[in-house]
Amino acid sequence: MLETARRGAHLFSTNTGGSKSRMYTCKEAVDVLLEYLDGEMTPELKAKLEAHFSGCQPCEEFLAQYRATVGLCRKALEKRMPESVGERLKSFLKTNISAKTG
Ligand SMILES: [Zn+2]
Numbered sequence: 001m002l003e004t005a006r007r008g009a010h011l012f013s014t015n016t017g018g019s020k021s022r023m024y025t026c027k028e029a030v031d032v033l034l035e036y037l038d039g040e041m042t043p044e045l046k047a048k049l050e051a052h053f054s055g056c057q058p059c060e061e062f063l064a065q066y067r068a069t070v071g072l073c074r075k076a077l078e079k080r081m082p083e084s085v086g087e088r089l090k091s092f093l094k095t096n097i098s099a100k101t102g
Pocket residue numbers: 025026029052056057058059060
């Protein structure tokens with residue numbers, strides 16, 4: 001008599017409801033960066049974002065560069081950084097990331 005091989009017992013393990021606690025992706029981090037720097041972010045999201053930055057070198061470097069730029073702009077203009085500057089920085093990072101991750 002044939003013995004049935006026991007394989008694939010857990011092929012259909014459910015994987016639902018886990019999306020809330022996942023980390024930000026780089027793109028998401030950049031998308032909310034302006035809110036983060038403007039202090040318009042909830043503590044919860046802020047912690048989540050900082051957790052990403054602390055483990056992601058490209059984002060960390062970008063953040064340092066971004067902060068320096070924003071600081072200079074604020075000093076000079078005494079107001080918010082122009083949106084065009086933020087957009088340029090964002091596209092800069094997105095280009096870097098997409099080149100790395102495909
Ligand atoms: Zn990142």
